[in-house]
Amino acid sequence: MIADVIEPIVHCDVAIVGGGPSGLAAAIQLRKAGIEHVVVLDREAEVGGIPRHCGHPPFGWPEFRRVLKGPEYASRLHEAAIAEGVDIRTNVNVVRIESGPLLHVSTSAGTAKIEAAKVLLATGARETPRSARLVSGTRPMGVLTTGALQSMVYLKSRKPFLHPVIVGTELVAYSALLTCRHAGIRPVAMIEERKRPTAWKSSIWLPRLLGIRSLFNTELVSIEGKERVSGVAVRLDSGHIEQIPCDGVVFCGQFVAESTLACMGHLKLNSGCGIPVTDQFGRCSDPNIFAAGNVLHPADSSGRCWREGIRTASHIVRSLAGDLPSAFDTVAIESTSPTVRYVFPQRLVFDHRSTKSVSLWVKFSDEAQGTLHLKIGDRSVVSKRVRTLPEKQVQLAVSSSILSSKPTSLKLVFEPSS
Numbered sequence: 409m410i411a412d413v414i415e416p417i418v419h420c421d422v423a424i425v426g427g428g429p430s431g432l433a434a435a436i437q438l439r440k441a442g443i444e445h446v447v448v449l450d451r452e453a454e455v456g457g458i459p460r461h462c463g464h465p466p467f468g469w470p471e472f473r474r475v476l477k478g479p480e481y482a483s484r485l486h487e488a489a490i491a492e493g494v495d496i497r498t499n500v501n502v503v504r505i506e507s508g509p510l511l512h513v514s515t516s517a518g519t520a521k522i523e524a525a526k527v528l529l530a531t532g533a534r535e536t537p538r539s540a541r542l543v544s545g546t547r548p549m550g551v552l553t554t555g556a557l558q559s560m561v562y563l564k565s566r567k568p569f570l571h572p573v574i575v576g577t578e579l580v581a582y583s584a585l586l587t588c589r590h591a592g593i594r595p596v597a598m599i600e601e602r603k604r605p606t607a608w609k610s611s612i613w614l615p616r617l618l619g620i621r622s623l624f625n626t627e628l629v630s631i632e633g634k635e636r637v638s639g640v641a642v643r644l645d646s647g648h649i650e651q652i653p654c655d656g657v658v659f660c661g662q663f664v665a666e667s668t669l670a671c672m673g674h675l676k677l678n679s680g681c682g683i684p685v686t687d688q689f690g691r692c693s694d695p696n697i698f699a700a701g702n703v704l705h706p707a708d709s710s711g712r713c714w715r716e717g718i719r720t721a722s723h724i725v726r727s728l729a730g731d732l733p734s735a736f737d738t739v740a741i742e743s744t745s746p747t748v749r750y751v752f753p754q755r756l757v758f759d760h761r762s763t764k765s766v767s768l769w770v771k772f773s774d775e776a777q778g779t780l781h782l783k784i785g786d787r788s789v790v791s792k793r794v795r796t797l798p799e800k801q802v803q804l805a806v807s808s809s810i811l812s813s814k815p816t817s818l819k820l821v822f823e824p825s826s
């Protein structure tokens with residue numbers, strides 16, 4: 409069933425907020441596991457999430473063993489969900505979540521409520537826009553994030569500018585370059601505050617091949633222009649300020665979790681970065697609410713979010729059957745190292761029946777080299793030598809033997825090499 413109308417109150421087994429790769433994967437898996445009524449709610453006109461806006465490859469290898477463009481990938485997931493009998497509701501914005509769980513939604517026809525035995529938050533992540541980056545200058549038209557640029561180019565066939573400056577070198581910045589190329593837009597420069605690309609070192613070749621100037625150790629000072637962008641001022645490595653004429657600016661990356669719902673509700677968030685706190689089962693501080701995908705680790709590939717959706721669905725099935733270890737036997741992982749941006753999951757359930765190891769994923773805010781420890785008291789129970797770049801994640805495996813008896817505290821400590 410697909411609909412964008414909703415009855416005043418809907419009762420279901422599982423309500424999924426967000427119809428991107430993680431939400432749709434979870435919905436399909438839940439139906440395959442025999443869960444009767446699974447509802448996917450999305451505020452957009454169609455489900456598919458971010459890939460629907462990305463008219464370039466590579467999507468779909470883990471899922472379909474095919475290299476697909478984003479929209480094709482999104483429609484395959486959509487079709488698979490329909491074939492499994494998922495109840496898809498689009499143009500439905502979830503505006504509040506309460507314990508119960510109870511969702512308050514807003515549609516063009518008014519408001520409604522959804523009562524579910526379990527809820528999955530799969531609301532994804534978004535890039536940091538200009539307003540949150542504190543860039544000075546005027547406020548002209550032509551300043552976008554990659555996501556906004558893609559929805560204009562791929563969904564509305566619009567060309568918002570001809571010669572923009574691309575800000576940032578995370579992987580998504582290369583997606584912005586490909587989008588510009590597709591639309592016949594020719595960026596004048598790509599600028600990065602760090603001394604090397606945030607994505608792979610080799611990614612430097614794409615702008616070079618496209619004849620686009622790459623400036624490292626370069627900071628965006630201000631955006632200029634009255635109605636439309638007419639240029640930007642940048643501080644170069646030498647300290648010199650250069651004016652670059654351009655008609656647009658694309659802010660790329662610096663992803664943050666789309667966690668407004670969790671934030672306004674009763675769920676606990678990781679204080680540093682607004683990510684809902686979960687255990688290794690994807691269970692939030694309210695044990696009837698789960699989370700999966702980029703809302704937990706902004707931002708990863710669609711394949712990883714899809715896999716996580718499937719895994720979390722199997723935990724939800726166990727939870728519906730009352731078979732998941734108690735949420736009360738959790739210990740929070742305390743992390744005080746300034747270079748650690750986040751650890752996910754942020755708490756672990758200890759259970760003497762544990763037979764599987766658990767992966768902790770740690771993201772650093774900057775380049776880091778040293779040793780990462782998981783400590784119980786002062787004793788290191790897991791350690792790993794780390795040499796990593798910003799935005800890359802480090803995996804730390806916690807064995808089932810460690811998870812079998814509950815400690816009083818857990819600490820994640822990073823010791824930089826001297």
Ligand SMILES: Cc1cc2nc3c(=O)[nH]c(=O)nc-3n(C[C@H](O)[C@H](O)[C@H](O)COP(=O)(O)OP(=O)(O)OC[C@H]3O[C@@H](n4cnc5c(N)ncnc54)[C@H](O)[C@@H]3O)c2cc1C
Nearest residue numbers: 426428429430450451457458502531532701702708709710
């Ligand atoms: C520009 C760009 C290029 C990318 N390129 C690639 C690539 O080439 N290959 C690749 O593998 N990955 C790529 N990715 C990453 C990939 O798109 C993400 O990993 C994936 O989409 C994350 O899936 P998700 O389900 O967690 O979230 P999303 O895809 O973000 O889906 C979240 C959904 O939740 C909905 N939603 C949010 N809040 C609410 C609410 N309150 N009420 C109702 N609905 C709500 C949104 O409308 C959205 O549909 C790219 C990402 C970006 C931004």
